[in-house]
Amino acid sequence: MVEKSITLIIVIASLLVVGCLNNSPEKELSESRNHRQDMRDLVQGISAYSKKIDPDFLIIPQNGHDILSMDTDAAAPPAMEYINAIDGVGQEDLFYGYTDDDSATSSSDSEGLMALLDLAEENSVQAIVTDYCFTESKMDDSYEKNSNKGYISFAADHRDLNNIPVHPQEAYNVNADDIVSLAEAKNFLYLLDPSGFDEKADYLEALKATDYDVLIIDAFFDPEMLSKEEVSSLKVKNNGGGRLVISYMSIGEAENYRYYWQDDWKVGSPDFLDKENKEWEGNYKIRYWEPEWQKIIYGQGTSYLDRLLDIGFDGVYLDIIEAFEYFENQ
Secondary structure (H helix, E strand, O other): HHHHHHHHHHHHHHHHHHHHHHOHHHHHHHHHHHHHHHHHHHHHHHHHHHHHOOOOEEEEEEEOOHHHHHOOOOOOOOOOHOOOOOEEEEEOOEEEEOOOOOOEEEEEHHHHHHHHHHHHHOOOOOEEEEEEEOOOHHHHHHHHHHHHHOOEEEEOOOOOOOOOOOOOOOOOOOOOOOOHHHHHOOOOEOOOOHHHHHHHHHHHHHHHHOOOOOOEEEEEEEEEEOOEEEEOOOOEOOOOOOEEEEEEEEEEEEEOOOOOOOOOOOOOOOOOOOEOOOOOOOOOEOOOOOOOHHHHHOOOOOOOOHHHHHOOEEEEEEOOOOOOHHHHOO
């Protein structure tokens, strides 16, 4: 009788252990959530909120374009609710930079990315490409290839995106048109790190001296946010044409140099803060579906997006869309 009781206790204990393992946070994280749909929902929420305030406000996610379709490839049914919520798609490394800067991206990788970009374009969503190359002939080739596909592009000669390239001397397909939509744009400048400029005035003057149709910039200049007047001053090209000014905003990682970061934050506290990105010091993976993180991003009057709307940006360039891949792999 004693032996039977011991055996029964062991069986029950084993079942309890298995049950605990099957309900571990890691398993729940990987199996009970649709991380792709969570990211779609976040972008769609940002879009709906901003367009109520400014119907012309542009929503441009960068990378992670697998979520344009309901499965893992472009042949699957398109995610139309998501597609209808965005105005552009930003893609890095399409023709140069996928494995190394100034190296051509393999044709197979390019074709896979283009299938998704073409899906977007077929649904009136403009593709915006950043290639990373510094050899002038390769920069020229990047512009030509993207133009042939109907994508607007920027050949960045520094992956840090901290300068205005000297080549080409004029923006590709330069024009003096007034640009009021992405479809009208023929070129853009992507400059996120203004640390190479000693003074904010120098930085602003350098931007104003260009003829790019679209500026994608950070809304902050170490660590002060640009003013509404400063953003407005950037909306005129040097040649007199009007242009769009778009702000970068990361929604899939938290950055410890942003205004919202608290000194006592650490991995796991607050709950939405995950591991540090080993490739980008100071950037932390985020459980982006958590309401407390989303409140930091938009909808609270003083949220990141609200601040961008208040100072007159024409749209937002959303980064780390591919964060869903990190959580799918957990």
